[in-house]
Amino acid sequence: MTTPAPKRPRVTRRRFLKASAVGGGALALAFVVGPMVGRYRRRRDMRATAEATGEFHPNAWLVIHPDNRIVFTLDRVEMGQGTMTSHPMLIAEELEVDPTVIEVELAVADRRYDHPEFGLQITGGSSSVRTSWGVLRHAGAVAREMLRTAAAEVWEVPLSECLATNGTIEHVPSGRTQTYGALTRQAAEQPIPEPELKPAEEHTVIGTAMDRVDAPMKVDGSGVFGIDVVRPGLLNAVLIRPPVQDARVASFDVGEAKSRPGVRDVVRMPGGVAVVADRYWQARAAVADVTVEWEGGRTTLDTGIMSEELRRLTAEPGKTVREDGDVDGVLAAASGDYLESAYDLPHLAHAPMEPQNSTAHVEGDRCEVWAPTQAPGVAREEIAAMLGLARDHVVVHTTLLGGGFGRRLVADYALEAAQLSKLIAAPVKITWSREDDMCHSMYRPQVRHLLRAVLDPAGTPVAWQHRIAAPSLLEAIVPSWLPAMTPDGTPGAMNRGLSNVAGGVFRGDWIADPTSTEGASDTPYAIPNLRVELARHDPGVPVGFWRSVGHSHTAFAVESFIDELAVAAGRDPFAFRRALLHDAPRNLGVLKAAAAAAGWGEPLPAGRFRGIAQHFSFESYVSQVVELSVEAQRVRVHRVVCAVDCGRVINPDIVRAQMESGIVFGLGAALKQRISYAGGHVEQSNFHDFEMLRMNEMPTIEVVIVPSTADPTGVGEPGVPPIAPAVANAIAAATGRRIRTLPIEPSLVA
Numbered sequence: 001m002t003t004p005a006p007k008r009p010r011v012t013r014r015r016f017l018k019a020s021a022v023g024g025g026a027l028a029l030a031f032v033v034g035p036m037v038g039r040y041r042r043r044r045d046m047r048a049t050a051e052a053t054g055e056f057h058p059n060a061w062l063v064i065h066p067d068n069r070i071v072f073t074l075d076r077v078e079m080g081q082g083t084m085t086s087h088p089m090l091i092a093e094e095l096e097v098d099p100t101v102i103e104v105e106l107a108v109a110d111r112r113y114d115h116p117e118f119g120l121q122i123t124g125g126s127s128s129v130r131t132s133w134g135v136l137r138h139a140g141a142v143a144r145e146m147l148r149t150a151a152a153e154v155w156e157v158p159l160s161e162c163l164a165t166n167g168t169i170e171h172v173p174s175g176r177t178q179t180y181g182a183l184t185r186q187a188a189e190q191p192i193p194e195p196e197l198k199p200a201e202e203h204t205v206i207g208t209a210m211d212r213v214d215a216p217m218k219v220d221g222s223g224v225f226g227i228d229v230v231r232p233g234l235l236n237a238v239l240i241r242p243p244v245q246d247a248r249v250a251s252f253d254v255g256e257a258k259s260r261p262g263v264r265d266v267v268r269m270p271g272g273v274a275v276v277a278d279r280y281w282q283a284r285a286a287v288a289d290v291t292v293e294w295e296g297g298r299t300t301l302d303t304g305i306m307s308e309e310l311r312r313l314t315a316e317p318g319k320t321v322r323e324d325g326d327v328d329g330v331l332a333a334a335s336g337d338y339l340e341s342a343y344d345l346p347h348l349a350h351a352p353m354e355p356q357n358s359t360a361h362v363e364g365d366r367c368e369v370w371a372p373t374q375a376p377g378v379a380r381e382e383i384a385a386m387l388g389l390a391r392d393h394v395v396v397h398t399t400l401l402g403g404g405f406g407r408r409l410v411a412d413y414a415l416e417a418a419q420l421s422k423l424i425a426a427p428v429k430i431t432w433s434r435e436d437d438m439c440h441s442m443y444r445p446q447v448r449h450l451l452r453a454v455l456d457p458a459g460t461p462v463a464w465q466h467r468i469a470a471p472s473l474l475e476a477i478v479p480s481w482l483p484a485m486t487p488d489g490t491p492g493a494m495n496r497g498l499s500n501v502a503g504g505v506f507r508g509d510w511i512a513d514p515t516s517t518e519g520a521s522d523t524p525y526a527i528p529n530l531r532v533e534l535a536r537h538d539p540g541v542p543v544g545f546w547r548s549v550g551h552s553h554t555a556f557a558v559e560s561f562i563d564e565l566a567v568a569a570g571r572d573p574f575a576f577r578r579a580l581l582h583d584a585p586r587n588l589g590v591l592k593a594a595a596a597a598a599g600w601g602e603p604l605p606a607g608r609f610r611g612i613a614q615h616f617s618f619e620s621y622v623s624q625v626v627e628l629s630v631e632a633q634r635v636r637v638h639r640v641v642c643a644v645d646c647g648r649v650i651n652p653d654i655v656r657a658q659m660e661s662g663i664v665f666g667l668g669a670a671l672k673q674r675i676s677y678a679g680g681h682v683e684q685s686n687f688h689d690f691e692m693l694r695m696n697e698m699p700t701i702e703v704v705i706v707p708s709t710a711d712p713t714g715v716g717e718p719g720v721p722p723i724a725p726a727v728a729n730a731i732a733a734a735t736g737r738r739i740r741t742l743p744i745e746p747s748l749v750a
Contacts, residue, residue, distance in 0.1 A: 126714025247297030354402020459569025611730025662719020
């Protein structure tokens with residue numbers, strides 16, 4: 001019997017970004033320098049601020065005013081995932097205040113707010129709470145201890161006699177109290193301590209279901225999204241975009257556009273032709289009068305051709321990213337007696353409810369931008385480079401986001417606004433239409449998976465070969481991120497060189513992009529002989545991070561194939577998984593919790609069937625059980641039971657909401673959605689042919705939170721990956737037909 005080789009370390013995006021030493025170490029330096037610089041202020045700076053304003057400003061997040069107002073600067077964006085609620089809760093726990101009294105402001109682009117792992121200011125990877133868990137509690141504890149020390153000094157009493165509670169310091173023996181606001185000047189004089197954080201058993205805020213801070217402003221309309229920004233003298237613009245990717249403007253005729261009410265100008269830009277007017281609808285209506293002649297472009301992009309290329313790539317060995325044991329030997333010994341299945345997943349748009357937009361005002365050597373962006377640091381760096389401005393002469397204000405899903409990690413719409421503002425010498429807002437957003441996006445890649453497995457006589461998998469053909473997301477994204485990661489003052493030529501090296505790493509196939517194999521290369525199933533291979537596919541379609549990234553397609557392939565193996569072995573799908581997860585206790589824990597809550601194995605109403613799936617992503621463990629029926633080639637999902645282990649929970653309501661959100665997002669994509677190309681253009685244009693899940697199609701969703709004492713992990717994305725395979729597995733139970741191509745509804749009809 002062949003002894004399995006030791007497993008390779010699991011490669012994640014975060015681990016790659018932190019550890020990569022491409023380019024003689026320069027790339028590694030770019031990723032890790034700077035995240036903590038300037039987050040805690042020097043004593044003399046705190047003193048100067050307190051003397052000038054009376055404010056206690058100990059760090060980059062927290063300001064306490066003399067009137068006892070507490071203002072928290074949120075360094076991660078709010079795009080519906082609850083950071084305006086969860087992050088103040090972390091501060092409040094240690095600061096000993098009611099979190100509802102904390103005012104929340106959104107951070108501008110600033111190196112002090114760089115992501116502590118990625119090295120640039122972004123919100124993504126379901127990492128906001130996980131990476132802020134220790135940092136923000138520490139920030140609150142530091143402020144609390146400085147205030148206690150200040151009170152002890154004023155009262156000339158031992159520090160041990162001073163208790164912080166509910167925004168005040170109490171001298172316990174005498175009963176004297178003082179508000180935090182009354183101690184701001186004295187607190188600013190204190191040295192920065194290294195306090196101990198409260199143990200979990202003393203938490204009074206963390207773990208509670210606090211109401212969402214952002215809910216009232218979104219209900220009453222007072223919350224400012226990017227599309228709501230208003231500035232003095234603001235103009236509005238619509239960009240006429242090319243019909244196919246990379247086409248250029250050959251010529252254009254404004255026709256009667258400039259004679260329309262409110263229209264100010266029609267301007268040629270690198271990305272098309274901009275119609276500028278006083279109001280959006282004036283600009284949009286005038287587009288009909290402008291005739292544009294285009295030249296060049298990728299007119300041959302075609303989904304069918306891409307599909308054939310993916311088939312060719314998976315028919316051949318790819319770059320090995322994980323190898324345990326002797327897969328080839330077991331497959332050869334099987335003499336063709338193995339199971340094989342291929343899974344195909346389409347391009348997908350992000351389709352946030354708020355389409356892309358940005359407001360910009362360029363004046364002289366300065367630029368100010370208001371944008372619903374997940375990456376304000378990247379936007380600032382790219383705008384500065386494009387306009388030839390110093391980084392500190394570009395201010396990027398982050399607004400509320402009407403959905404992100406990874407699309408707003410790319411700052412193209414902010415660059416357009418800045419570019420146009422400079423051209424017309426006025427503040428301007430560019431707003432994309434739904435059609436713009438659907439047809440000119442950075443899509444979830446089209447991907448193909450080919451899997452083979454050998455079962456032993458007992459029905460246990462002893463060999464597993466997994467081939468993936470996919471574009472590289474890091475090749476597309478990292479070059480634009482690198483300049484925002486390097487230390488301030490890095491020469492532009494060096495940034496450009498680093499960007500070229502980073503892109504070349506993946507184009508040259510030196511490194512297998514972990515975003516293509518995550519969820520496959522780290523499968524928790526105990527299979528002694530296992531190999532995962534990757535082939536890079538580059539059809540020329542712009543691609544980007546899509547909610548749950550590579551896990552969104554690897555989970556579908558892995559969990560569908562596991563189900564197929566269970567059927568081939570004559571085993572119950574739940575029991576089959578349970579037997580293979582003996583070395584993965586947290587995966588097993590959510591599997592059992594979901595099955596128990598769903599009543600796995602118990603009778604169902606006539607016509608209903610169950611499917612199950614589990615998956616690990618973004619450091620969290622999720623399992624889902626689906627109940628559905630299939631009638632007239634239409635799927636009706638009635639119930640989804642979801643079990644999640646995301647470590648210690650800050651706010652259980654947010655965890656449940658994010659699981660529900662991920663299920664809805666993933667279910668709509670699994671059943672209905674695809675982006676297809678023909679003749680170089682995207683065939684879908686709006687929600688009539690890129691359908692969302694309707695309210696009457698919504699299943700009942702039940703979320704079970706598995707208790708854990710581990711540090712918090714992600715919840716924004718882990719709810720997405722298991723839903724598609726759970727649905728496909730339930731359909732197989734209902735009909736005997738295995739769905740291997742998404743979306744499901746067209747596959748059922750075919």
